[in-house]
Amino acid sequence: MRNYLRWSEIPYPGQSYPPIPVTPEAGNWPMFFIAREGQTFLDPFRNHITWRIKNPNTIDWASELQIVQQSMQQITPEQIRIAQMWAAGEVNKQIIPIVFQMMETYGLASTKAARFLAFYQAAINDAFVITWHFKYLWDVARPCQYDRNLKTVLMTPSFPGYPSAHAVMAGCTEPILSYYFPQEKNRIHLLMEECAMSRLYAGVHFKVDNDEGLSLGRQLGEIVVNLIRSQNI
Template identity: 65%
Template sequence: MIFDLGEKYRLGSPHIARALGYSNAAINDTFVITWFLKYLWDVARPNQYGRNLSTVLITPRFPSYPSAHATIAGCSEILLSYLFPSESARIKNLMKESAQSRLYAGVHFKVDNDEGLRLGRQIGETVVKLMRSQNLNTIQ
């Protein structure tokens, strides 16, 4: 998505590299927090409660809550919306769809996604706050 937006706004390599750097660092931090919480709370997945529930995807063998897809989507939404403010509505919709895809696949509960998005957005806000404190404005 960063490459597509970079091309759309004719951004040079330094701007793309900066966006990728902040995005990848934020996503890595989000993964660490998400996996810590997954194993702290150890919540079962939908098909572990109802053995007859068929899923679209193979159910992962690790805890469900919070959804890692949703936390990454929430963090990415905030960070990308900061970097590309004119794209924020589109980015928000795409990230919401990304989180919901795991619900539709049957591998997450709605709360896994809702709270995952909320957690990811909180982490994204922390990253954006850091970027603002260092006078790193939007790149658009």
């Protein structure tokens, strides 16, 4: 068992007090597809869920910090562009235009488009809630709290780092979009991988935040796809 630094206990560089948390209660908000019974999560078919995400006590955070430090030292203009592009507003702001482009390209009927968008946006809500549940449950520090001299591309958000919300959103998006637009599966995969990796390029997340966020998000997306498929519409 390894120990790790707690986000809520360490100031960001240039600050005297630990960061003020943003919506820490969001991890308890209602979800559309996932139910809770005490500490247990249930899918739409009432099956117990074991989330596919590592306990942070099993992660080598010193090695993760070295990856971030090396990434910041060797950052390229293209990586900076990717970091800034995916950080321009909510991550959904970057994904929704891709969604509408695919709907138009493949002529998704208006009725099916409405259902698809409803399922997708509801899934994103659940992805945020689950992400916030784990962020504040585990309270994992950000790279800049491990290395106060770290020069990041973007400002570090004011909530715990693990898992990355961008990565969970991207992971959740991938199976849902791939179900509706199987012809675009490879492109969708690459775009969502880029979205997650952008947070390492930004210097605000460890690589494992992104890797485990993708895993968690894909699991949720697969749960939603199983429900969609069961309705046979």
